[in-house]
Amino acid sequence: MKKTYEEIESRLGNNGDAANLTPEWFIPWYKLFLDKGNHLGAGSFGSVCRAKWLDSDVVVKQVTLPGSDRNPEGANSFDSFFEPIDQSPLDPQTAAKRSEAQTMFRREADIWFGFSHPHVVRLFGACHIGRPFFVCEYATHGTLDRYLRKHPNELWTKFREAAL
Numbered sequence: 683m684k685k686t687y688e689e690i691e692s693r694l695g696n697n698g699d700a701a702n703l704t705p706e707w708f709i710p711w712y713k714l715f716l717d718k719g720n721h722l723g724a725g726s727f728g729s730v731c732r733a734k735w736l737d738s739d740v741v742v743k744q745v746t747l748p749g750s751d752r753n754p755e756g757a758n759s760f761d762s763f764f765e766p767i768d769q770s771p772l773d774p775q776t777a778a779k780r781s782e783a784q785t786m787f788r789r790e791a792d793i794w795f796g797f798s799h800p801h802v803v804r805l806f807g808a809c810h811i812g813r814p815f816f817v818c819e820y821a822t823h824g825t826l827d828r829y830l831r832k833h834p835n836e837l838w839t840k841f842r843e844a845a846l
Contacts, residue, residue, distance in 0.1 A: 707795035709807035709817050714742060735817055740806060744815040745787055748779035787814045801844055
């Protein structure tokens, strides 16, 4: 208990400001209502499904960490969304990869949360505790790839707009 207290105290620094521990973009998992029946996709990096957050339709992108016990390709990959990550010991290489992935996740959340552009999906927040996930707006026109296939003449226009 004392070790935990000292760790918290060292993270707070001299001023005891707990706000430093919680990122501005933090959204806890219990604020979301997942629509498991509206699973949008899965891949090697995680799963995506629709959800409700503060009475708004959003998309939740759950990230698969190295050494995760989940199968990201499975249709039911959100079944274990609210369960804690398996804490059994990892081999050193997997542990290092997981630590790097968690650092990259936080860095991406920091950058994306502060980014505002009409042609970039807005990030409402994220959660880095347990199974990490992003909460972002629903792209009504689908993926950029799908949109540009339907509207091939807009490709260079969109590149130009994104560059400005």
